[in-house]
Amino acid sequence: MKTMKVVRLLAPGNLKMMDMPRPVPGPHQVLCKVKRVGVCGTDYSIYTGEASFVKSGAVHFPMTLGHEWSGTVAELGPDVAQFKVGDRVVGDTGVGCGYCTDCMLGQWPKCTKMQAVGTVFAWDGGYAEYVLMPERHLFHLPDAVSFDNGALVEPSATALYSVKKAQVQIGDTVLVQGSGPIGILAARLAKLSGASKVAITGRKDSKLKTAVDMGIDGAINTQRESLLDGVRRIFGAPKVDRIIEASGSTELFRESFGLIKSGGALSVVAFYDKPLKEFDIDQFVFSDIIMAAVPGSLGMFPPVLNLMASGMLDATKIVTERAPLAKVTELLPKLKENADQRIKILLELE
Ligand SMILES: [Zn+2]
Ligand SMILES: [Zn+2]
Structure with missing residues (x-):
């Protein structure tokens, strides 16, 4: 054997x-x-x-x-x-x-x-x-895609699903919460989807720098700056069209609701490991936003492989x-x- x-x-x-x-x-x-x-x-x-x-x-x-x-x-x-x-x-x-x-x-x-x-x-x-x-x-x-990128198809595909479920449209403003692999890749894919401006949040400058080096417009280090101040600084407005929650922080999840324009959307792609104790359902209802769950990457491997093969990702x-x-x-x-x-x-x- x-x-x-x-x-x-x-x-x-x-x-x-x-x-x-x-x-x-x-x-x-x-x-x-x-x-x-x-x-x-x-x-x-x-x-x-x-x-x-x-x-x-x-x-x-x-x-x-x-x-x-x-x-x-x-x-x-x-x-x-x-x-x-x-x-x-x-x-x-x-x-x-x-x-x-x-x-x-x-x-x-x-x-x-x-x-x-x-x-x-x-x-x-x-x-x-x-x-x-x-x-x-x-x-x-594809021949043009390295084994390295091949092993990164799955996190990229999950990130792409989070961008699609946030319904990112050309011209939108997008905030991505969290600068782990999914957050950084989602921010990059939101740019590729036509967002006019994308910002990312995180607590470590080196990870935020990686995102900015990949073409993301702005970074908010939440250790030093409040979310609202960061959003105002980067977008020139207190709210954005779409938020992708990839941080796994229940606090950032909760705060996200106050930062999305009426008619916008929030997609949630992180795991939290603990339940949210209190959630203001009325604030959610009044916000007139869509909240979408992103449990994986179904159907996203082919477009990600195409983006990698073309050199865009x-x-x-x-x-x-x-x-x-x-x-x-x-x-x-x-x-x-x-x-x-x-x-x-x-x-x-x-
Ligand atoms: Zn994974
Ligand atoms: Zn079956």
């Missing part, structure tokens, strides 16, 4: 590198060799057990993390039609049953048997030498650190320490 190296999460707090049998692809399945895998804040919340969906029992242990990966096709199961050995690929974030009506309509997140890759219900992810995927959940990586600017796979057992437990400069860690495999 062939084996592979896997970084396995046996239980919250117990992450170990080990050898496991290499999966054998069944009908319509593809075994992929992982080249790059991104380390996500969600991975950290699963590792610590703090994520709401770990507490509710939706993550089944042992499991393999890693939902942001790129690689090549290593082995084909019977009847695979769309891929051949050596093809460069990226994988979807979830696997549906493939047979129910929702799966047939492409709405696999609604599938009652859905398994998310490396997160909820744990389809084994990319913290491993190989990942097994049904071919219906694989995408070809280079997500690698958010990569602040690279390490071999084995090192993640040290890096993940300390993800929140010394995180002032850190935006995205990419793990590199041979």
Whole structure:
């Protein structure tokens, strides 16, 4: 039996590198060799057990993390039609049953048997030498898109969904809350969507600088300036058309409602891990805004791959650190320490 190296999460707090049998692809399945895998804040919340969906029992242990990966096709199961050995690929974030009506309509997140890759219900992810995927959940990586950018398709796709759900239109003013990977990518994608001005909020100057270097118009360091002062300074007005909430801060979520013009929209793409204690529903109703939830990236891989292939989106600017796979057992437990400069860690495999 062939084996592979896997970084396995046996239980919250117990992450170990080990050898496991290499999966054998069944009908319509593809075994992929992982080249790059991104380390996500969600991975950290699963590792610590703090994520709401770990507490509710939706993550089944042992499991393999890693939902942001790129690689090549290593082995084909019977009847695979769309891929051949050596093809460069990226994988979807979830696997549906493939047979129910929702799966047939492409709405696999609604599938009652859905398994998310490396997160909820744990389809084994990319913290491993190989990942097994049904071919219906694989995408070809265009020649012009590097493996680095390939591993950043998933966060870019989630960011794009947040921009679409905020209904960003040409000429709009947009505020993005939070300067993590999703926030920075959402700000960039809001610009690409035609926003006239985009500002980003955060607490670390180096991360805000990365966003500005990617073409974002203004930055608000909320350690030094109030949100309202920052919005007035950058937009010359107290309110904006759209806000994308990617900070995970319940305070910024609450404050966002007072900063959106009547008829505008708020999209929420972060996880909060704790419920909001008090929410002024009347303020929300009077605001005449739309609030939209962004749980993932459904349908956004193809446009993101197109933007990357055309050179309009280079997500690698958010990569602040690279390490071999084995090192993640040290890096993940300390993800929140010394995180002032850190935006995205990419793990590199041979
Ligand atoms: Zn992620
Ligand atoms: Zn299904």
